[in-house]
Amino acid sequence: MMDSLGGIAHGLSIAASPANLLYCLAGALLGTFVGVLPGVGPLLTIALLLPFTFSLEPTGALIMLAGIYYGAQYGGSTTSILLNMPGETSSVVTCIDGHAMARQGRGGPALAVAAIGSFVAGTLSTGIVAFFAPVLAGVAIRFGPADYFSLMVLGLVGAIVLAQGSFVKALAMIVLGLLFGLVGTDVNSGEQRLTFGIQALADGIGFVPVALGVFGIGEIIRILIGQERDGGRVIPHGSLMPSRQELRASSGAIARGSVIGSALGLLPGGGAALAAFASYTVEKKLARDPSRFGRGAIEGVAGPESANNAAAQTSFIPLLTLGLPSNAVMALMIGALMLHGITPGPRIMQAEPDLFWGVVASMWIGNAMLIVLNLPLVGLWVRLLRVPYRFLYPTIVLVSCIGVYGVSNSAFDLVTTAVFGLLGWVLQSLRFEPAPLLLGFVLGPMMEENLRRAMILSRGDPTVFLREPISLALLVLTGLLLAAIILPTVRRNRERVFAE
Amino acid sequence: MARIRFPTLDRRSFLTAALTATAAATLSGVAAPAARAASPASWPTQPVRLVVPFPPGGGTDLLARALADRLSKLHPQPFVVENRPGAGAAVGTDYVAKSTDGHTFLFTSSNHVTVPALSTAVRYDIFKDFKSVVLVADQASVLAVDPELPGKDAAEVLAHIKANPGKYNYGTAGIGSGQHLSTAFLQQLTGIDIVHVPLKGQGEIISELLGKRIQAGFLVLSTALPYFRSGQIRPLAVALPERSPFAPEIPTFGEAGLKDFAARSWLGLLAPAATPVAVVDRLHGDIVGFAKDKDYVAITEKAGMALVNEGPAAFDAEIAAGYAQWKRVIQTAGIKPS
Numbered sequence: 001m002m003d004s005l006g007g008i009a010h011g012l013s014i015a016a017s018p019a020n021l022l023y024c025l026a027g028a029l030l031g032t033f034v035g036v037l038p039g040v041g042p043l044l045t046i047a048l049l050l051p052f053t054f055s056l057e058p059t060g061a062l063i064m065l066a067g068i069y070y071g072a073q074y075g076g077s078t079t080s081i082l083l084n085m086p087g088e089t090s091s092v093v094t095c096i097d098g099h100a101m102a103r104q105g106r107g108g109p110a111l112a113v114a115a116i117g118s119f120v121a122g123t124l125s126t127g128i129v130a131f132f133a134p135v136l137a138g139v140a141i142r143f144g145p146a147d148y149f150s151l152m153v154l155g156l157v158g159a160i161v162l163a164q165g166s167f168v169k170a171l172a173m174i175v176l177g178l179l180f181g182l183v184g185t186d187v188n189s190g191e192q193r194l195t196f197g198i199q200a201l202a203d204g205i206g207f208v209p210v211a212l213g214v215f216g217i218g219e220i221i222r223i224l225i226g227q228e229r230d231g232g233r234v235i236p237h238g239s240l241m242p243s244r245q246e247l248r249a250s251s252g253a254i255a256r257g258s259v260i261g262s263a264l265g266l267l268p269g270g271g272a273a274l275a276a277f278a279s280y281t282v283e284k285k286l287a288r289d290p291s292r293f294g295r296g297a298i299e300g301v302a303g304p305e306s307a308n309n310a311a312a313q314t315s316f317i318p319l320l321t322l323g324l325p326s327n328a329v330m331a332l333m334i335g336a337l338m339l340h341g342i343t344p345g346p347r348i349m350q351a352e353p354d355l356f357w358g359v360v361a362s363m364w365i366g367n368a369m370l371i372v373l374n375l376p377l378v379g380l381w382v383r384l385l386r387v388p389y390r391f392l393y394p395t396i397v398l399v400s401c402i403g404v405y406g407v408s409n410s411a412f413d414l415v416t417t418a419v420f421g422l423l424g425w426v427l428q429s430l431r432f433e434p435a436p437l438l439l440g441f442v443l444g445p446m447m448e449e450n451l452r453r454a455m456i457l458s459r460g461d462p463t464v465f466l467r468e469p470i471s472l473a474l475l476v477l478t479g480l481l482l483a484a485i486i487l488p489t490v491r492r493n494r495e496r497v498f499a500e
Numbered sequence: 501m502a503r504i505r506f507p508t509l510d511r512r513s514f515l516t517a518a519l520t521a522t523a524a525a526t527l528s529g530v531a532a533p534a535a536r537a538a539s540p541a542s543w544p545t546q547p548v549r550l551v552v553p554f555p556p557g558g559g560t561d562l563l564a565r566a567l568a569d570r571l572s573k574l575h576p577q578p579f580v581v582e583n584r585p586g587a588g589a590a591v592g593t594d595y596v597a598k599s600t601d602g603h604t605f606l607f608t609s610s611n612h613v614t615v616p617a618l619s620t621a622v623r624y625d626i627f628k629d630f631k632s633v634v635l636v637a638d639q640a641s642v643l644a645v646d647p648e649l650p651g652k653d654a655a656e657v658l659a660h661i662k663a664n665p666g667k668y669n670y671g672t673a674g675i676g677s678g679q680h681l682s683t684a685f686l687q688q689l690t691g692i693d694i695v696h697v698p699l700k701g702q703g704e705i706i707s708e709l710l711g712k713r714i715q716a717g718f719l720v721l722s723t724a725l726p727y728f729r730s731g732q733i734r735p736l737a738v739a740l741p742e743r744s745p746f747a748p749e750i751p752t753f754g755e756a757g758l759k760d761f762a763a764r765s766w767l768g769l770l771a772p773a774a775t776p777v778a779v780v781d782r783l784h785g786d787i788v789g790f791a792k793d794k795d796y797v798a799i800t801e802k803a804g805m806a807l808v809n810e811g812p813a814a815f816d817a818e819i820a821a822g823y824a825q826w827k828r829v830i831q832t833a834g835i836k837p838s
Contacts, residue, residue, distance in 0.1 A: 047556035047583070050565065141711045185587075187698050190618075190675035190836060199594070199621070202587040268707070322710070323723065324703045328555065331703075335557035338722065341802035345726030408555070409584050410591075449700075456697050457669060457713055 004131045007349075011130075011357030015365050020063050020358065023056070024366045027064035031071020032373065035078065036381075038085040038396055039212055039403020042072035046332045058340035059355045063362040065336055069329055070122070070312050070363070074370050077114040077305055078381050082107055083396060085216035087403075089207060089273045090308035092438050093162065093280045095215055097293060097300030104296050107382045108240030113250050113298055114305040115374040121258035121306035122367035125313040128262050130360050134349065136266050136314075137321035143267055145453035146464050150474035151267070152447035155274045157478050158281035159439040160485055163294075167485075170436045173427075177440025180205055184445075188452050200412035208407060209416040210441060212400050214434040217417060218424020220393050225425075240379050242298070250302035253283050257303035261310030265317075268324040272311040273442055279307035285484065294433075313363055320344050320356060543602070543779050544577040550607045550769070553592025555585040559639060559720070559803055563767050564607040566799045567636070567787065574786055581607075588615040588676065590622050597624035599772055602779075606630070606770045610678065613822040617830055618676045626823065631775055632815035634784045635768035637805040640721035640744045641682065643753075647734040649715060654736040654756035658690050661716070665693035670716040671705040674698045676835065679705070679718040681826055682739070682763040684833040689761055709733050718763070721747060722804020739763040746804055764822065767805065768815060784811055 014020060034045045046065055053061035073090065080091040081098035094114065101110040128136075156174060163170030183194045184204030195201040242250070257279040264271035264278060283303040284293045293300050318324040323344035325331035337344055342352055349356050385392070404413050424434060458464035465471045548571070552564045561583065568579040584592035589611040596606040606612075616622045643654070649668075651657035661668055672679035675698055687694065697714055699705055705717040706724065710732055719733075721744055727733040728747065737756040738744055753761040769787065771780055788809045790796045800807055810818065 043556075050556065050562075141707055144711060144713055185675075187674065199587055199591060199623075202590075203585070268703070322703075322707060323726075324707050328557075331701075332557035334703075334723075335562055338559075338562070338803055341798075343723055343726050345730070347726055347730060408586065409582055410586070453697060453699070456695065459695075 007353065007357045008130050008361060010353065011359075011361030012365075014059060014354055014358035015063065015362035020060055020362060021365070023060045023064040024067050024362050025369055027067020028071040028366045028369050028373065031068035031073075032075040032370065032377075033071075034068070035072035035075020035087065037075075037399050037403060038079050038083065038087060038216060039208060039400040040406065041076075041087050041208070041403065042069050042329050043332065044403065044406045045072070046329060046336075050332065050336055053336055053340075058337065058342055058352075059358045061336060061340065062333065062355060062359050063366075065333055066316070066359055066363060067366045069333075070309065070366060071370060073309050073312050074115065074118055074374055077118075077301075078111060081110045081114065081301070082381060082385055083216060084219050085396070085400070086211045086438075087208070089211075089438075089442050090276045090304075090311070092211060092215075092435055093276045093304040094301060094308075096162065096280070096433075096435055097295075097297050100294060100296035101298065101301065102385075106296060107385070108378050109242035109246055109298065110301050111378045111381060112240065112375060113242050113246065113302045115371050115378070116247075117250065117254040117257065117302045117306035118309035119367050119371040120254050121261055121310035122313055122370075123364060124258045125262045125265070125310040126360060126364040126367070129313060129317055129363070130357075133317050133321055133360075136317050140266050140268055140318045140322060140324065143470065144468065145450040145457060146468045147470040147474065148267070148450040149447060149454055150465060150471040150478070151271070151274070152443045152450065154474050154478045154481065155277060155443050156440065156447070157481050157485070158277060159436045159443075161281045161284050161481075162277065162435045162439065163433050165294075165431060165433065169432050173432055173434070173436040174440040177437040177442075178444035180210065180437075181441045181444030181448075187449055188456075198412075200410060204445065205416060205441075206404075206407065206413055207442065209404055209413050210420050211438060212404065213417045213420025213422075214424035214427065214437060216396070216400065217421030218428050218434070220397065221421060221425040222428055223389065224393070240382065246298050250298050253279075253299040253303035254306045256282055256286075257306030258310045260303075261307030262314045264307075265311030265314030265326070268315070268318040268322075268326040272308075272315045272326050273446075275307040275311035276304035277439055279303040281481075285481075309367075316359070316363075320348055320359075543776075543782070544575055546601070546603050547577050548575070548579045548603045548605065549582045550579060550605050551582050551584050551592050551596050552607050553584055553586070553589035553595075553611075554609075556583050559805065560607065560609045560767055562803055563637060563800065563805065566796055567607070567769075567790070570790055570793065570796060571783075571786060577603075588619075590615050590619070590624075593626075594622065594624050596770070596772060597629040600774065602775065604772065605633070605775075605783075608768065608770065610764060610766050610822060612768075612770070613819055614676065614678060614681055614826050617823055617826040618835065626819060629773050630770045631773055631777075631780055632812045632819065633769040633771050633780050634787050634812070635766050635808060635810040635815040635818060636787060637767045637800055637807050638740070639765040639767065639805055640746070641678070641718050641739045641763055641765050642721050642724060642728075642747075642750060643682075643686070643736045643739070644709070644717060644719045644724060644728070644733050645736055646709060646712060646715040647731060648712075649734075654751065654753075654758075657736055658692060661694055662690065662692045666695060668716060669695045669697045669714040671697050671699045671708050671714040672717065673701050673705070678763070678765060680835070681829055682718045683716075684835060685763065685825075685829045686758075686761060688829065688832055689758055706733070720765075720804065721750075722802075725804070739765070740806075744806070746801075762825065764818070766808075766818065768810075780812065 034040050045068055076087045076091045077094050079085040080094040081102050084095050084099040086092045086095050098110045159174050160170050183201055185202055186193050260279045261275040264275040283299045284290050315326040319330050325334055404417050454464055550564050550568050552561050554560050564581045568581045571579040584595050589608055596604055616626050649657050651660050670683050708714045728735045735750045737753045738750045740752055791807055
């Protein structure tokens with residue numbers, strides 16, 4: 001305990017040096033900026049900046065790169081809320097209620113609550129990283145393939161809750177998402193699946209083309225065709241800041257989101273991707289009136305935004321203590337550390353205390369900077385939507401294209417984005433919701449990988465999922481959630497039958 | 501001279517140069533298709549691209565960026581790293597094989613030989629489509645195991661695994677990955693029977709080893725060293741001709757009694773086959789010269805790479821030998837080409 005307090009004090013003294021404060025601010029600013037540009041994510045930015053960090057000292061370099069990462073989480077929520085354009089898995093759910101709020105002219109409160117939630121979650125999870133990093137690193141190792149599989153099953157069942165409309169349509173979207181996730185090289189045999197001989201599909205379909213396509217581009221097509229009344233324009237009215245009532249409604253969601261996000265962020269095998277989805281599911285299940293969700297419920301923004309920021313911070317624990325990246329951005333950070341001769345690993349806290357505590361402390365400072373930066377920006381972002389759509393939408397599409405192309409310099413990805421844009425338009429016109437599709441697409445491949453891995457390790461014995469205690473607990477939870485989803489429907493039907 | 505004879509081409513190249521000055525990485529498609537393999541004296545006449553067939557952040561990307569920075573200072577045109585990942589390395593490699601602008605090169609790893617050895621679907625020929633420039637560096641690959649496996653040295657541990665067929669697991673970065681092929685080769689040499697668990701990358705191999713779900717795997721020395729030093733993972737033997745200066749306590753496979761085992765993991769620069777020899781020589785000379793640059797040497801050392809700077813002839817021989825060896829391993833193991 002004292003060690004941690006001493007460590008934090010030491011870390012603050014390092015992170016608060018003028019140079020490191022500057023790196024922190026530069027990273028947070030740059031991250032916000034690239035997060036706001038649809039399609040241009042932290043991955044591309046960090047990749048481009050990597051050579052510049054050669055000349056920095058390692059703590060400063062990592063502070064800046066970390067700043068870009070969580071700054072982009074803030075910025076990403078801005079485009080999700082205002083433009084319905086998720087740049088990352090974690091901001092997909094924010095689109096659902098965040099964009100609905102923006103359409104009602106409540107974009108300001110949605111953005112503000114997202115920023116406040118992120119800050120609270122960031123503070124809490126930074127504390128968790130500081131006090132429990134060494135203990136929690138062990139948890140990540142103990143989580144095996146069987147446990148991950150059961151976690152993904154729980155996540156997929158939870159995806160049904162994401163949908164506000166028809167249960168069957170949500171299920172259909174999840175299955176469609178799973179099918180898209182199947183495209184690529186089979187992990188255990190090396191065979192090509194559903195690639196139709198196209199080499200560019202050998203590694204599967206990219207997340208960014210699918211997410212930008214089915215959400216943003218699909219909606220832009222709808223607006224241009226004129227299916228959308230008011231041309232999809234979001235006219236800001238009312239307060240930019242949330243009302244006291246909205247804040248009160250958000251506070252519980254922020255607290256729960258922080259806890260859920262902190263826990264899931266620890267799991268490098270896809271936990272962080274689930275955080276926002278899990279938080280949304282919990283909020284919708286706890287709500288007195290779940291029908292508000294999908295129509296601009298502020299808890300649907302506050303919870304997931306808090307959860308994804310908390311997960312972004314705690315995912316540094318497996319990175320720093322085990323060298324395990326939870327996503328591509330984290331893998332890049334390992335590359336950056338290696339450049340400075342630092343290999344993340346079990347001894348990093350003892351061997352590089354300046355780096356470890358400096359970065360932990362800078363996370364908190366960076367979050368504080370971000371909220372100071374972002375709250376005044378809310379007004380500016382909302383005003384951005386007053387730009388006539390004949391200027392705004394071509395710009396968005398152009399920036400998206402640059403972002404999509406930039407990730408792997410592949411023109412094929414642009415075609416993919418266009419195809420998914422058309423699909424998004426068709427689906428939205430038929431009132432199929434894209435969020436469950438995306439969740440199936442993200443979780444499907446991870447679920448399959450872990451299923452097959454668990455089966456190899458158990459030499460083909462399926463009872464392994466019931467014998468592993470963590471896996472068993474998750475499956476029981478899945479059963480309960482399934483019952484909670486199905487029973488009310490059944491009861492309602494029975495009541496209807498009895499009424500007749 | 502070419503200017504007078506091909507006025508249209510000249511205008512196009514002027515345009516390209518003007519555009520690339522602001523957006524070097526994105527406008528590749530605009531470049532004139534006709535080979536402007538300019539005379540070496542004036543080369544380069546436009547930004548030079550080092551295509552890395554992997555996503556940003558890995559060892560290959562890192563070294564390519566360190567090289568590009570320094571080459572930019574030696575030439576009047578910038579050198580830009582361009583990541584074109586996909587299909588093991590086949591997407592980026594194919595791209596360079598088909599490029600004709602005289603300013604596009606391939607910076608790749610030993611996947612260059614394993615991918616075509618595995619797959620019949622690659623649309624380029626590593627022997628006919630490329631000229632070797634320089635094999636820049638070697639990365640040390642270490643066979644590592646769970647420290648709980650009994651045995652005082654590599655031979656004893658392997659004997660224990662052999663005495664328990666099908667009981668233990670090994671992890672790799674996937675079907676056809678370097679680790680998979682290396683282990684397949686090891687199995688052929690020693691007769692051990694151990695179960696393959698395809699994972700995603702070295703990070704997962706380490707975490708599954710720490711979680712005791714797998715018992716063996718090949719790891720890159722530099723990233724695994726902290727775990728070797730902390731005793732959580734045990735190194736058995738390193739796939740190098742000599743012991744590594746970074747970890748002299750780890751014996752080589754030769755010392756461990758496996759003289760025939762070789763799994764060289766290299767990083768090197770290749771050019772499209774039509775590249776003039778003078779350009780190849782110039783780049784080779786530049787890169788060899790960087791061995792005097794302290795910062796550059798420091799970067800490679802920190803990443804656990806050994807600078808070898810083998811020239812075109814030695815590089816050609818390595819590619820031919822590597823391809824033949826892995827082709828044989830793959831056929832013997834019955835690893836299916838995809």
